[in-house]
Amino acid sequence: MNPEFDALFEELNTELYPDCEMSSLKFLAKLLHIKVINKWTNSSFDQLVELLRVAFPKSKIPTSHYEAKKKLKKIGLGYESIHACKYDCALFWKGNDSIQNCLICNESRWVDTTTKGKRVPQKVLRFTAKDMIWHNTGRSTDGMMYHPVDGKSWQEFDKRYPEFAKEPRNVRLGLTADGFNSFGNFNNNYSIWQVILTTYNTPPWIWKHPDYGGKKRKCDNERKKRELNWTKRSIFFELEYWSSLDLKHNFDVIHVSKNVNESVLNIALMNDKSKDKKEARIDLKNMGIRPDQWPKEKVKKMKKHNKKEKKKKEIIPHASYTFKPIDRQRFCQFIKGVRLHDGFGLNIKKQVNDTESNFVGLKSHDHHFLMQRLLPKGVRTCLPPNVSRTTIDLCTFFKKNCERSLDVNDMRNAKTEVVKILCNL
Numbered sequence: 001m002n003p004e005f006d007a008l009f010e011e012l013n014t015e016l017y018p019d020c021e022m023s024s025l026k027f028l029a030k031l032l033h034i035k036v037i038n039k040w041t042n043s044s045f046d047q048l049v050e051l052l053r054v055a056f057p058k059s060k061i062p063t064s065h066y067e068a069k070k071k072l073k074k075i076g077l078g079y080e081s082i083h084a085c086k087y088d089c090a091l092f093w094k095g096n097d098s099i100q101n102c103l104i105c106n107e108s109r110w111v112d113t114t115t116k117g118k119r120v121p122q123k124v125l126r127f128t129a130k131d132m133i134w135h136n137t138g139r140s141t142d143g144m145m146y147h148p149v150d151g152k153s154w155q156e157f158d159k160r161y162p163e164f165a166k167e168p169r170n171v172r173l174g175l176t177a178d179g180f181n182s183f184g185n186f187n188n189n190y191s192i193w194q195v196i197l198t199t200y201n202t203p204p205w206i207w208k209h210p211d212y213g214g215k216k217r218k219c220d221n222e223r224k225k226r227e228l229n230w231t232k233r234s235i236f237f238e239l240e241y242w243s244s245l246d247l248k249h250n251f252d253v254i255h256v257s258k259n260v261n262e263s264v265l266n267i268a269l270m271n272d273k274s275k276d277k278k279e280a281r282i283d284l285k286n287m288g289i290r291p292d293q294w295p296k297e298k299v300k301k302m303k304k305h306n307k308k309e310k311k312k313k314e315i316i317p318h319a320s321y322t323f324k325p326i327d328r329q330r331f332c333q334f335i336k337g338v339r340l341h342d343g344f345g346l347n348i349k350k351q352v353n354d355t356e357s358n359f360v361g362l363k364s365h366d367h368h369f370l371m372q373r374l375l376p377k378g379v380r381t382c383l384p385p386n387v388s389r390t391t392i393d394l395c396t397f398f399k400k401n402c403e404r405s406l407d408v409n410d411m412r413n414a415k416t417e418v419v420k421i422l423c424n425l
């Protein structure tokens with residue numbers, strides 16, 4: 001048996017004190033957690049455990065913070081730490097382990113350089129060495145994709161740069177940006193982008209964790225009003241390998257599904273954000289397609305001042321892809337009546353407006369959830385079969401793309417499937 005596992009197992013079965021329901025390991029983990037979130041100092045932790053040990057002499061409380069950490073490290077929950085430059089230029093690592101100032105910007109390694117006691121580093125990088133080579137050891141073998149390492153793009157890269165690929169400790173980075181306004185057309189006189197840098201070396205359960213943010217950096221970019229789009233060459237092209245990358249960038253699936261679901265919902269509910277307005281119907285007329293959907297003039301007889309008057313009114317014929325008023329209400333009531341279990345952590349019901357004809361304040365995650373789970377069920381009874389079928393296919397396409405594991409064959413099929421869906425739409 002694995003000795004690390006034995007140690008973990010033993011800790012799990014050790015009561016904190018005789019007849020206590022909590023194990024000593026659980027107590028230790030919780031106590032360290034409280035220490036971290038409240039930023040207790042190590043010495044305050046030591047003082048607390050000392051007091052606890054005096055008060056509860058029969059308990060298995062660790063003697064100090066040092067001992068507590070050592071215990072966690074033994075069972076594989078520890079980490080390695082490397083000091084880093086405050087501005088992320090370099091690591092004080094390997095040959096640079098003894099250097100006191102950053103080689104690039106000359107910033108001190110320590111918070112307080114004059115102190116005689118133990119010096120505190122400005123920045124520490126923590127990781128488990130095992131995790132950093134995970135991409136080399138944890139690849140999928142069953143034809144499914146769980147991580148970018150299982151993708152074609154990664155494998156092509158490895159083939160092209162075998163020297164780089166040979167060393168599993170080499171770092172593979174992913175960079176994400178939000179709030180990007182590439183066309184400069186939102187009339188903002190400034191733009192601040194959030195940029196997050198993460199490493200793909202580690203297993204997905206680490207970098208998909210919401211707390212595992214990389215470095216956030218604000219970039220200021222003021223674009224002159226008259227400047228043309230795409231006047232700048234991305235700085236990434238200065239990277240030697242960039243031009244040969246198969247996949248240079250991709251769009252965040254949550255953003256895309258939000259936009260798509262928003263459009264589908266708006267059109268189906270015929271609310272004021274619907275794109276299916278009179279103008280769109282006039283366009284159809286100008287193009288000479290779908291005559292049943294062209295705006296029509298209806299002559300309405302009205303009685304006014306005891307005289308009969310004829311009034312012309314333009315009406316937009318009902319389209320098969322929008323809900324009828326009664327269905328609109330049925331759909332909203334369906335969403336309102338849905339019961340979700342706790343894990344979903346969202347309350348879509350509250351987003352249905354008072355008249356039960358529209359949604360208000362839906363966030364990206366609500367759209368994501370609506371599209372994957374509720375829309376396919378909701379449209380089935382509210383739209384004609386051929387329209388609901390296509391809508392359901394569209395939702396299924398997004399659902400497949402958002403799975404934690406992707407089947408390579410499924411993805412190949414989805415690629416042809418989406419063309420059909422688009423044609424049907």
Ligand SMILES: [Zn+2]
Nearest residue numbers: 085089102105
């Ligand atoms: Zn530096």
